[in-house]
Amino acid sequence: MNRSLILVAAALIVSAAPAQDRWPNMPGYKEYQAGNASGQKWRVSYLRGQWTDATHYRFTDLAGAKVLDAATGKVSAAAAQSGPMPTPQQQPDRGRQFSQVKSADGTLAATYRDGNVFLTRNGEEKPVTVEGNLDRGIKYGSASWVYGEELDQRDAMGFSPDGKWLWYYRFDESQVPQYRIAMDQKKQVPSLDVECFPMPGTPNPEVDLFVYNVVTGQSKKVGVRPGAFDHGLGHYVYGINWLEDSSRLLFHRMDRRQKIREICTYEPATGTVAVANREENQAGWVDFGPVSVLGAPRARQNAVFPSTFLYLSEDSGYINIYRLDAKTGRREQLTHHQADVTGMVGQSPDSLYYEVADGKTPYHHTIWRCDPDGKNAKRLTDPNFAASASASPDGKFLTVTYQTDVDKPFLVVMDKTGKVVAKPAVESFEQPAGDNRSCRWFSFPSLDGTVTLWGKVHLPSTYQPGQKLPVLFSVYGGPLGWGATSMRFEKPDGLSEAGFAIVEVFERGGNGRGRAFRQAIYHSLGKYEIDDIAAAATALKSQPWADTGKVGVFGTSYGGYASAMCLLRYPDLFHAASASSAVTDWHLYDSTYTERYMDLPENNAAGYEFGSCLTYAKDLKGWLMLYYGTSDNNVHPSNTYQLSDALSRAGKYHEVQIGVDRGHTGLNLARMMEFFTERLIINPKR
Known part of the structure; x- marks a missing residue:
């Protein structure tokens, strides 16, 4: 689930x-x-769009594509966009991982096949691992089903940005219960699907990480836990990404009961593992989701992290924005709301814009602004409406869509102080x-x-x-x-x-x-x-x-x-x-x-x-x-x-x-x- x-x-x-x-x-x-x-004639538009430059916002209402000039408040018909639509990247099946990854320059490819990892360079393939044996429950370069299904783990290997290193998983599922499902029941002879499927209280898959040196052809085991596999930290290892400078591999680890989550880094040059952040909640569960860089486009495969980044955490009891330096472990809480921050709206050199569930009800979301260090936080929007927004690239303007269950969507343009500078006419509802x-x-x-x-x-x-x-x-x-x-x-x-x-x-x-x-x-x-x-x-x-x-x-x-x-x-x-x-x-x-x-x-x-x-x-x-x-x-x-x-x-x-x-x-x-x-x-x- x-x-x-x-x-x-x-x-x-x-x-x-x-x-x-x-x-x-x-x-x-x-x-x-x-x-x-x-009901096909009952139409509503949520006026969604994106900034094309610092002053122009392209959006769609019921009349079609429009361009809003934030400086003047004028709206005009948008020119048709040319060029082919991008083809979305095909995702792995539910619970699975990508079976192939490529280096950033495209010269290297790592492929999972039959329980092992293979490296291809200049058209020549060689094995990175040879000990994988699916009959014995051992596999490299792939993950257990529960990792894809419950921990959002879509990658099971990945190259560093400079192409010198390759991380990959090892899983031992030999003790995990196997579940068998009859497939192809409409055929004369059905088939059988066998999946390692751990259930409450039964053995979980044993996980390890390795990093392969592309130059030397040698692999090193990452110290993801202090000792043998048990119910403690390192029982789960997931959320694995390289830093942009290729100096460290970032990974998450939890204990079996999911009371503690640590964000760790591994230096392949020295073999050093360090804890960058630790969160603990013995009264319930810790937020298990792997952190993502707030404000960055969501990567479908092998995202890389800057060494310092913004992310969301509920460590305070509510979801707030934090800044973490993965190399030093220094963490700063930037927002201090007694309500959940629900997302980032935009950022610029002097401003962070974000959405909070703190309006008239928890479902009337509002838009806030603060300085990059979290100071001077201010709500910008009317709490009697649910607001969504988009910030211009330079942070000088916000387009805000207001609505409630009884108020049709309408659009306003604000400056960074929350002053409304324009109320463009839009067509958002037809009944x-x-x-x-x-x-x-x-x-x-x-x-x-x-x-x-x-x-x-x-x-x-x-x-x-x-x-x-x-x-x-x-x-x-x-x-x-x-x-x-x-x-x-x-x-x-x-x-x-x-x-x-x-x-x-x-x-x-x-x-x-x-x-x-x-x-x-x-x-x-x-x-x-x-x-x-x-x-x-x-x-x-x-x-x-x-x-x-x-x-x-x-x-x-x-x-x-x-x-x-x-x-x-x-x-x-x-x-x-x-x-x-x-x-x-x-x-x-x-x-x-x-x-x-x-x-x-x-x-x-x-x-x-x-x-x-x-x-x-x-x-x-x-x-x-x-x-x-x-x-x-x-x-x-x-x-x-x-x-x-x-x-x-x-x-x-x-x-x-x-x-x-x-x-x-x-x-x-x-x-x-x-x-x-x-x-x-x-x-x-x-």
Whole structure:
């Protein structure tokens, strides 16, 4: 459940599949078709763009491409851009790494093949390693699946900028449990996919780093840990990048429980390992993400770091901006907000511009400016709006887009003091006459009364005040699952056109509200985030649009787990659930993800039991649809099998849909809507 993939979780809700033949004959289908056809005329532009020089900002509104002159505030039509679009670099498959890397000058290539690394120069290939043996679980130049999936590790080797050194991984997976999945089920003879898949409490892959001297042809082992491989620091080694001057290799290391993260450097010339930074959080988990250079373009492969750089850290309890000198270990905290910094807007020799979740609500993001040393920090934007911005290359101007759920996007130009110097006319919204669809935010208290939560509801174009609609919760619910969400003037979810109110909830565990909010779920997956969704369902009683006797919930991956748990733990609030590709017991998922949030099973047996869907199988009252892909190598089919078996043994009726030869996907839309229409509208009684 890689957090970098979480943003596309909504795309997993439905898998590409032929429509079911029953939904077109059910209530709401014709309205769904008609509403989405007319909805093509419901348009909104977020006025996104980029600076082409110090005073000109090219953006797009509903009328097309425009150019804004920040000095005068005038807007004109933009000339058509010529030249071919750049071809995006192909990324490795989920959980995998690039199998080949090249030196900066293109004269060298390192290739992973059959467990070993090979170097090609002037068309001649020679082995860098020869001891790799996949049958024995030893591989060089590639990583374990959990590294790609849970630690964002896309590289397994990389050349120094000067081309003199090559780092590469070594993994020993000989003690890691192997998981077997039947593939190609539609063929006469299926095949078998075998993956080393560590689970909570089982042996993890043993990791090491090596650096190869391209000139001498010799490799040296990097001292990534003080001794033998154990549960201490160096259990995980990831986030590996060269410094720009090629003098040092930067890497991250953590202990197994992910309580400590160190950023280290290795000097290949001397063999010296030094700790540049250490963060520790014994009350939860440390931010596991590899640091990236704030303000720098995101490199797809083998990014290089300057020796001194800006990055984000939650070490203070909130995400703030820090400056780190990787060579000396000197670190400075530049911002000191009691709210999360959600990103960098721009920087110049005399200014840093950045976004903070500290407006009227945590979802009204604002724009701040400070000096390069962090002094003279000042909020520049109105906290009653959600703001996004872009700074000119010289830092003299900002283009700011303001919006809320009820205020359409509009653009202003500011100087670096926050003074508005222009309000250019833009076309950001178009809505057909008589179309009442809307997306509105609402707040509500948590069940325990300790925190105010927010959600949003999508209402259909045919909605009339006072009308009661059946409700569908669209959920993910997992840690970091909704990113640092900022409020938007949003086109409503087209699914609402079938006659449902579609509700989303920003529950505890998500980003943007500080570490305490983010880590409230520690040791307790399946508790607080589910309680918060239930709190939203409870709050529906005060909403004029909600028919609280017809409430469904759906999601995929963690959203599938959350959907099942909502129905099982709160059967009086939720009446139907579609749970796709769901983890049903945390003993069945991978160690890296699960132990981060739940600790080792031996340390948290009660938490694992509480967070298991199997614990509540006997409590099922509503309608439950389970879906899994037979080729899912992320959340394995055994999760669905075990829950289905527990429900059957408890005498509980449920439905199961199978995606033959599909991977980590969701139930197709037509089948899901057929299920909810039948179970909430046509035949709601059990």
